Amino acid sequence: MPDAAPAADPLVASLVDGVHAGSRAHVARAITLVESRRPDHRPRARALLTRLAPATGQAVRVGISGIPGAGKSTFIDALGVRLIDRGHRVAVVAVDPSSTRSGGSILGDRTRMAALAANPDAFVRPSPTGRHLGGVARATRESMLVLEAAGFDVMLVETVGVGQSEVAVADMVDTFLLLALARGGDQLQGIKRGILELADVVAVNKADGDHEMEARVSARELAIALRLVSADPDRPPPPVLTCSALNGTGLDDVWTAVRTHRDRSAATGTLAARRAQQQRQWMWSMIDTELREALRRSPSVRAAQGDVDAQVEAGSLSAVEGSERILDVFRTGLVRDGWRG
Amino acid sequence: MPDAAPAADPLVASLVDGVHAGSRAHVARAITLVESRRPDHRPRARALLTRLAPATGQAVRVGISGIPGAGKSTFIDALGVRLIDRGHRVAVVAVDPSSTRSGGSILGDRTRMAALAANPDAFVRPSPTGRHLGGVARATRESMLVLEAAGFDVMLVETVGVGQSEVAVADMVDTFLLLALARGGDQLQGIKRGILELADVVAVNKADGDHEMEARVSARELAIALRLVSADPDRPPPPVLTCSALNGTGLDDVWTAVRTHRDRSAATGTLAARRAQQQRQWMWSMIDTELREALRRSPSVRAAQGDVDAQVEAGSLSAVEGSERILDVFRTGLVRDGWRG
Numbered sequence: 001m002p003d004a005a006p007a008a009d010p011l012v013a014s015l016v017d018g019v020h021a022g023s024r025a026h027v028a029r030a031i032t033l034v035e036s037r038r039p040d041h042r043p044r045a046r047a048l049l050t051r052l053a054p055a056t057g058q059a060v061r062v063g064i065s066g067i068p069g070a071g072k073s074t075f076i077d078a079l080g081v082r083l084i085d086r087g088h089r090v091a092v093v094a095v096d097p098s099s100t101r102s103g104g105s106i107l108g109d110r111t112r113m114a115a116l117a118a119n120p121d122a123f124v125r126p127s128p129t130g131r132h133l134g135g136v137a138r139a140t141r142e143s144m145l146v147l148e149a150a151g152f153d154v155m156l157v158e159t160v161g162v163g164q165s166e167v168a169v170a171d172m173v174d175t176f177l178l179l180a181l182a183r184g185g186d187q188l189q190g191i192k193r194g195i196l197e198l199a200d201v202v203a204v205n206k207a208d209g210d211h212e213m214e215a216r217v218s219a220r221e222l223a224i225a226l227r228l229v230s231a232d233p234d235r236p237p238p239p240v241l242t243c244s245a246l247n248g249t250g251l252d253d254v255w256t257a258v259r260t261h262r263d264r265s266a267a268t269g270t271l272a273a274r275r276a277q278q279q280r281q282w283m284w285s286m287i288d289t290e291l292r293e294a295l296r297r298s299p300s301v302r303a304a305q306g307d308v309d310a311q312v313e314a315g316s317l318s319a320v321e322g323s324e325r326i327l328d329v330f331r332t333g334l335v336r337d338g339w340r341g
Numbered sequence: 342m343p344d345a346a347p348a349a350d351p352l353v354a355s356l357v358d359g360v361h362a363g364s365r366a367h368v369a370r371a372i373t374l375v376e377s378r379r380p381d382h383r384p385r386a387r388a389l390l391t392r393l394a395p396a397t398g399q400a401v402r403v404g405i406s407g408i409p410g411a412g413k414s415t416f417i418d419a420l421g422v423r424l425i426d427r428g429h430r431v432a433v434v435a436v437d438p439s440s441t442r443s444g445g446s447i448l449g450d451r452t453r454m455a456a457l458a459a460n461p462d463a464f465v466r467p468s469p470t471g472r473h474l475g476g477v478a479r480a481t482r483e484s485m486l487v488l489e490a491a492g493f494d495v496m497l498v499e500t501v502g503v504g505q506s507e508v509a510v511a512d513m514v515d516t517f518l519l520l521a522l523a524r525g526g527d528q529l530q531g532i533k534r535g536i537l538e539l540a541d542v543v544a545v546n547k548a549d550g551d552h553e554m555e556a557r558v559s560a561r562e563l564a565i566a567l568r569l570v571s572a573d574p575d576r577p578p579p580p581v582l583t584c585s586a587l588n589g590t591g592l593d594d595v596w597t598a599v600r601t602h603r604d605r606s607a608a609t610g611t612l613a614a615r616r617a618q619q620q621r622q623w624m625w626s627m628i629d630t631e632l633r634e635a636l637r638r639s640p641s642v643r644a645a646q647g648d649v650d651a652q653v654e655a656g657s658l659s660a661v662e663g664s665e666r667i668l669d670v671f672r673t674g675l676v677r678d679g680w681r682g
Contacts (some may be wrong), residue, residue, distance in 0.1 A: 138390060
């Protein structure tokens with residue numbers, strides 16, 4: 001198999017015990033391990049996830065998307081604190097392929113969720129870095145499993161409403177919540193038909209002060225739009241609510257709508273089916289990511305890459321010939337050295 | 342190398358001669374070959390492309406995107422005929438991962454471009470089928486090269502304005518033209534910030550009859566939006582024009598704007614740089630597609646897949662373990678049988 005870590009790997013064993021005990025330090029270390037792109041870390045990460053698997057799957061998994069400026073962090077901060085007051089333990093993770101950790105990234109700045117980040121019953125983790133969506137989504141999904149094994153029972157998975165990352169997040173949650181804004185230019189700023197189709201619940205945020213009426217109007221417009229874009233006629237259009245993360249108004253109703261959606265899908269069996277399918281999708285995304293990364297980290301490929309890129313850019317080598325050269329080099333290294341290259 | 346076809350492969354040789362001679366039958370056969378996903382066809386396709394490469398690169402490559410209903414086919418039909426009247430030879434290809442050939446696909450229905458499809462100086466090709474964007478885009482790019490080698494000097498690459506395919510098309514053209522509509526709901530129907538950022542020229546179509554004023558208003562609104570979303574402050578926002586493919590009004594201005602953009606980038610050297618980078622991107626997308634497809638067509642993987650999927654969905658095997666099993670099976674087959682599996 002791809003470089004299995006010995007079942008008795010002491011580091012893995014201590015991480016498993018620490019995570020099960022709910023130790024924040026161990027949880028952080030375990031997440032760092034599953035997020036790591038260092039080839040020599042993956043075998044341990046896989047061993048860890050395999051050991052933790054039985055303790056996962058109990059949490060309520062909610063994806064939260066919205067265009068920049070929709071107030072996602074304020075919303076998550078306010079909602080998270082409320083859920084903790086009700087006795088939940090809340091973890092916040094994110095999928096943002098454009099994330100750089102050095103600012104700019106969603107969740108990159110802890111102060112954006114001040115109350116939650118400081119709460120002992122919450123765990124806020126910035127998006128893993130990486131320019132390839134598949135790799136980022138895989139790492140986030142795996143961090144989510146670590147946090148579930150540590151006893152967090154509500155997973156809030158944040159993503160920015162500007163790309164394919166919404167689909168990746170929808171593939172790892174039970175319910176997908178879309179935050180919208182009471183603004184005409186809204187749609188142009190980024191709500192996409194594809195994202196509307198993913199939404200199980202929609203909330204128009206910032207329904208406060210002068211914007212309250214505006215928000216109700218936007219909610220009505222969105223409800224109409226959602227009927228228009230509905231891909232599946234059998235599936236009822238998602239409820240559209242208004243709320244104000246700032247004042248806390250409407251948050252309970254939004255959460256109730258999220259729970260109603262999840263309870264209904266649990267009752268009808270669609271939740272179990274959705275999760276089974278998500279496991280398969282996760283496996284295939286791990287396979288594709290591993291293939292992609294195995295080629296890029298292959299020492300033989302790294303050695304040849306610069307020269308091949310240059311010749312292809314210069315036109316002295318066709319793209320076809322270049323791709324064949326890289327693939328041959330990869331296969332040779334794979335035959336000789338295995339996945340770790 | 343991955344299963345090279347003998348340099349002297351007679352089929353490849355006859356295709357090369359036929360394409361250079363501009364024979365439609367040979368062009369069609371060559372495109373069918375590069376589009377084929379049959380593993381035993383790829384070596385021939387690669388050999389063909391390598392032989393044709395010197396005769397490619399002279400054409401004007403234009404991407405044309407727009408939401409469903411923007412009138413892309415009518416626009417391309419009308420523009421193409423005008424260009425042929427000016428002495429050009431026009432090829433139309435497409436990138437639509439949702440395409441199925443059996444209707445529903447853009448360009449799937451020739452009657453949608455009746456005039457052009459019937460013209461001896463035009464070649465209209467539907468989108469290659471396939472659910473993986475990388476593979477579809479690669480096939481379209483390769484068809485484009487076949488058509489250039491056959492002497493077509495204008496390449497119109499159509500795509501639907503609803504996904505990542507725009508980015509793939511922008512990566513294979515010199516100029517990206519976005520068709521918009523004079524409708525308020527427009528944005529909600531799918532123009533995305535990311536697509537606006539790709540646009541080198543924008544044209545509001547259907548500026549005819551009652552819609553003419555509406556179209557001018559939309560053009561002004563889009564021009565404002567384009568200044569707002571402009572990712573690169575140094576890059577001037579694209580010109581926004583209005584036209585009516587139905588009446589033929591404004592089409593010359595749109596084409597002039599396209600040529601102006603291309604001539605300017607040719608003069609500043611950005612065109613050469615863009616194409617060099619596109620060659621490298623094409624190579625890496627071929628590498629990733631080939632890796633992905635090699636795993637999926639591997640007989641050893643196919644034999645194991647059903648069982649692994651079922652166990653992962655049932656939870657008797659973790660997704661991590663499942664991915665390791667598939668990767669091992671793939672590597673074993675690769676070591677034993679090479680890329681063709």
